[in-house]
Each structure stands twice: as C-alpha cells, then as structure tokens.
Amino acid sequence: MIDSLRLRLLLWLLIPMTAYVGISSSDAYDNAVAGATLIQDRALLASARMIAGQVQWVDGAPAVNVPPAALEMFASPSHDNVYYQVLMDDETLLAGRLDFPLDVDFADAQPVYATPMYEGQPLRVVSYIRQLYDNGTLRLVSVSVGQTLHGHQQMLDELWQPALRRQLILLLLAIALVVLGLTIELRPILRIKDELATREPDSLTPLRAGRLQLELRPIVEAINQYIQRLNAQIVVQKRFVADAAHQLRTPLTVIDSQIQFARQLDDPERIAQVLQALHEGSRNMTDLTNKLLQLSQAEASNSAAFPRQPLDVVEIAATVLEELAGLAQRKHIDLGMEPDTEQAWVLGNEAQLSGMLMNLIDNALRYTPAYGKVTLGIALAPAPKEGSKTQTGDAAAMHVVITVTDNGPGIPAEVRERVFERFYRNAAPDQPGSGLGLAIVREIVHATQGSITLSAPDDGGGLIASVRLPMTTAPAGYG
Known part of the structure; x- marks a missing residue:
C-alpha cells in the first residue's frame, strides 16, 4: 500500500502515459520501417527498370550494358553492397551473379519484393520482368537488384529515434510538472497542518480556509463542523461539572456541619437525631449523584455506548410501575397504567427508556399530594405531518404517545419550558427533589428523535406530561 499522495498521483499519470508512449513509439517505429522500406524499394525498382531498359538485341543475341548510374543511386555513407542479375527466360545469364538469392517467376507481371539472406546478411531484393521482342517473338527478361540493409537501418533510426525522444x-x-504542481498546490494543506500542530491543546477556533482549493474546502468545513460539535460538547461537560460541584457543595457542607455538631454532643437522644439527619442527607446526596449520572448518560445517549434496538414500551412501563409501587403506597397514591394498545414498539436503549419513564413517574409521585392519583397512558397516534422524524416501513406514519397524568398542583403555563432546565424546581424549598428529573427526560426523548410537552388537564388541576416517540416495527420472529 503506497501512502504518499504524490507517488499515488504520479502513478495514476505515469502508468497510462507510459502505455501511451509505448504504443505511440511502436506505431512510430512501424511507420518508420514502412517509410524506409518504401524509399529503398523505390530505389531498387528504379535501378531495375534502368538496367532492364539497357537490354537490347546485338547480332541476334540479347545483351545488356549496365549503366553506372543504375548502381550509383545506392551510394550512401552506410556503404551498402549492391547485387544484380539479368536473366533470360531460358535461364541465360546476361549480367550479374548466377547465385542471386531470388528464384524468378517469369509469370509475375508486377515487381516482386523479398528479403532473403545472402552471404550471411539480409538483402532487400526486387525482381522486375520486361518483355523483349525478337523478330516478332516474345521473350522475357528478368532484372533483379538487391541491396544490404545498412542504409535502411540508418534511415529507420533517423525517422524513428527523434519521435521516441x-x-x-x-x-x-x-x-x-506533476511533482512541481503537487508541491505547490499542497502548500495550503501543509499550512493548515502547521497551524494545527502549533495550536494550544485547548484551542477550538475554526480553521481558516484562506486560498485553499475549491475541492479541498469541504475537508476544512468538515473539520470546523467537528470543532463546533466538540466545542459544544466541552461546554456541556464544563457546565455539567460546574453544576454538579455547585449542587454537591451545599449538602456536603451541611453533612460536615452536622458531623462537627455531633462530636460536641453527649446526649444520646440528640446524637440519634443528628445521625438521622445525616442519614437523610446521605440519601439525598445519593439521589442527586444518581440523577447527575443519569443526566450525563442521557447527554451521551447518541453515542455507540448506548446501542438501540426495538423495545416494547408497554412491557418496560409495567416493570417501572412495579419498582415505584412502594413509593406510591407510602404516599397513598393511586398509581396505575391504562394502555390503549397491547404493544408499542420504539427504537431505543432499554436503560435510557426505563430511566425516562422512571423520572416522569417519580416526578409525578413527588409532587402529587397524599391520596392523589397518577396514571400512565400508552397509545398509538398518527405522526405530525411537519417536522416528523419517523422510521421507515409500515410504522413510519405512527407515533407512540406516552402520557403521565397527575392531580397535583400542576405547573403554571409560563414556567413549563423552564422546568426542563437543570436544577430548576417549581416547588416549595422544603420539598425534596434535585430539579434534574425533567432535564433527564428531555435529553433522552430528544436522543430518541421524539418530543415532550406539558399541559394541564381539562379540569385545570394537575399536569399531563406527553411524550411522542417514533414507532418502529416489532423484531423479526417476535411473539
């Protein structure tokens, strides 16, 4: 695996261009061979015709006088050897070599070219047939001229090598140019790399695209978007740490004061009262710590640490009611569930969904007076037409609606949005609670792509908390 961008891009260019150069050079070589051969063949044919034109009848017999010009046309710095043969149709040799390396066929009307071996080297040969009349009798004479290929090779090199170069x-x-261009064009990316390398560890300012190329700007934009999300997450974490420290400081101070006070007491009855107060404070701190942990998990519920799967809200709600039944009995509150459907499937995390229902119902039980009533309802309803985020499939147009109704003091309409803020409490100072329950519920609901609203019953007394979650299909093979 090649990791260098320069080398990878260079290979993308080098491989096809090398193939192109090879094919182009091969074509140029073939063309050069054809051109050199054509020039040599024309010279050979011109020489053969010139010699054939000198064949005459002298004293009743054919004779030939080979002119020097017929051979001088082959003169070249390559010093090629030139051979010729003039042969009558009765195999009478008029001139040249008897062992000429070409078998003549007097039936050939057109010049014949060949490249045989002669005296240990290749020879380019042409055979030309001329008609000769003797007192009305037709005779045929063959003129063959051959030349070695040194000049042919020199001409081939002169035609082909410049194209190859x-x-x-x-x-x-x-x-x-590719190496130089990449070096120049990668400078903006290297400047961004240098900027990141010299930054302080806690610096989360966006990167500057500057003169970055259009194709590379989406990378910087994606990094800046990630920096924004990371910055928002860090802000949330810092706020969480600050809020947790602030909320834990007061009960810890109270517990420390109670311990100091108890060390000065000698009365067992007074010490027992202080220990009881310490026990209550410890329980309140445990509850606050658990709520802070739930809030932290709810804020991270979109991460891979909380895998999602189809869950039956009716089944989970029944389990939660069983866990809170003891609290309802101690306060003499009528706690019940009135589902309009036997099953209601949503896509989520079981621990998160249980925590959401637990906080909703626990919040209603805390603020509902004794002998009151808290009712959990589960129904199916069409999803809103606008702004709806639903799952694909047959259940895409449906929502699971969870309602928790109580007949407590309710929440005034002007503060119903504020109760979802952390540590905001719409209760008397001496009433227990951390102010985190509804904040946890909202984080979990939003992570499940749902919504939550607060309203008052028709008679005006109490509160209705309504949660809408996208419905999904039951898992395969269920039931």
Whole structure:
C-alpha cells in the first residue's frame, strides 16, 4: 500500500502515459520501417527498370550494358553492397551473379519484393520482368537488384529515434510538472497542518480556509463542523461539572456541619437525631449523584455506548410501575397504567427508556399530594405531518404517545419550558427533589428523535406530561 499522495498521483499519470508512449513509439517505429522500406524499394525498382531498359538485341543475341548510374543511386555513407542479375527466360545469364538469392517467376507481371539472406546478411531484393521482342517473338527478361540493409537501418533510426525522444521528453516533462504542481498546490494543506500542530491543546477556533482549493474546502468545513460539535460538547461537560460541584457543595457542607455538631454532643437522644439527619442527607446526596449520572448518560445517549434496538414500551412501563409501587403506597397514591394498545414498539436503549419513564413517574409521585392519583397512558397516534422524524416501513406514519397524568398542583403555563432546565424546581424549598428529573427526560426523548410537552388537564388541576416517540416495527420472529 503506497501512502504518499504524490507517488499515488504520479502513478495514476505515469502508468497510462507510459502505455501511451509505448504504443505511440511502436506505431512510430512501424511507420518508420514502412517509410524506409518504401524509399529503398523505390530505389531498387528504379535501378531495375534502368538496367532492364539497357537490354537490347546485338547480332541476334540479347545483351545488356549496365549503366553506372543504375548502381550509383545506392551510394550512401552506410556503404551498402549492391547485387544484380539479368536473366533470360531460358535461364541465360546476361549480367550479374548466377547465385542471386531470388528464384524468378517469369509469370509475375508486377515487381516482386523479398528479403532473403545472402552471404550471411539480409538483402532487400526486387525482381522486375520486361518483355523483349525478337523478330516478332516474345521473350522475357528478368532484372533483379538487391541491396544490404545498412542504409535502411540508418534511415529507420533517423525517422524513428527523434519521435521516441520527443515522447520520452514529454513523459519526463509531465512527471516533473506533476511533482512541481503537487508541491505547490499542497502548500495550503501543509499550512493548515502547521497551524494545527502549533495550536494550544485547548484551542477550538475554526480553521481558516484562506486560498485553499475549491475541492479541498469541504475537508476544512468538515473539520470546523467537528470543532463546533466538540466545542459544544466541552461546554456541556464544563457546565455539567460546574453544576454538579455547585449542587454537591451545599449538602456536603451541611453533612460536615452536622458531623462537627455531633462530636460536641453527649446526649444520646440528640446524637440519634443528628445521625438521622445525616442519614437523610446521605440519601439525598445519593439521589442527586444518581440523577447527575443519569443526566450525563442521557447527554451521551447518541453515542455507540448506548446501542438501540426495538423495545416494547408497554412491557418496560409495567416493570417501572412495579419498582415505584412502594413509593406510591407510602404516599397513598393511586398509581396505575391504562394502555390503549397491547404493544408499542420504539427504537431505543432499554436503560435510557426505563430511566425516562422512571423520572416522569417519580416526578409525578413527588409532587402529587397524599391520596392523589397518577396514571400512565400508552397509545398509538398518527405522526405530525411537519417536522416528523419517523422510521421507515409500515410504522413510519405512527407515533407512540406516552402520557403521565397527575392531580397535583400542576405547573403554571409560563414556567413549563423552564422546568426542563437543570436544577430548576417549581416547588416549595422544603420539598425534596434535585430539579434534574425533567432535564433527564428531555435529553433522552430528544436522543430518541421524539418530543415532550406539558399541559394541564381539562379540569385545570394537575399536569399531563406527553411524550411522542417514533414507532418502529416489532423484531423479526417476535411473539
């Protein structure tokens, strides 16, 4: 695996360009061979025709006088050897070599070219047939001319090598330009790298795109979006730590004062009273700590640490009511569930969903006076047409609606949004509670893509907390 971007891009360019140069050079070589061969063949044919034109009847017999010009046209710095043969159709040799390396076929009307071996080297040969009349009798004479290939090879090199050099120069120039271009164009990215490397660990300011190329700007934008989310998460964590420290400071101070006071007492009855107060304070701190932990988990409920799966709200609600039945009995509160459906499936985390129901019902039990009534309702309803976030499938158009109704003092309409804030309490100072229950509920509901609203019953007394969650289908094979 090649990790270098320069080398990878260079390979993307080098491989096809090398293939192109190879194919182009092969074509140039073939064209050069054809061109050199054509030039040599034309010279051979011109020489053969010139010699054939000198064949005449002298004293009743054919004779030939080979002109020097017929052979001088082959003169070149390559010093090629030139061979010829003039042969009558009765195998009479008029001139040249008897062992000429070409078998003549007098039936060929067109010049014949061949490249046989002669005296240990290749020879380019042409055979030309001329008609010769003797007192009305048709005779045929064959003129064959051959030349070694040194000049042919020299001409081939002169035609082909410049084209090859141009192709190689073009390839090297492309490689150099790619390396230089990448070095220049990657400078903005390297500047961003240097900026990140020199930053303070706690610096979360967005990156500056500057003169970054259009194709690379989405990377910087994605990093800036991540920085914003990270900054928001850090703000939440800092606020959580500050709120937790503030809320824990007071009960710890009270417990410390009670311990100091108890150390000065000798009366067992008074000491027992102080110990009882310490026990109550410890329980309140335990409850506050648990709520803070639940709030922290609710804020992180979108992470992979809280996997989601189809859950039956009716089944989970029944379990939660069983756990809170003791608290309801101690306060003589009529706690019950009135579901309109046997099953109501949502996609979520079981611990988070149980915590949401626990806080909703516990909040209602805390603020409902003795001999009051708290009712949990579960129903199915069409999803809102606007702003709805539902699951795909047959259940996409439905929501699971969870209502917790009590006949307590209720919450005034002007403060119903504020009760979802952390540590905000709409209760008497001496009434127990941490002010975190509804804040936890809202975080879990939002993480489950749902919504929560508070309203008053039709008779105006008490409170109705309504949670809407997108409905999903039951798991395969259920039931």
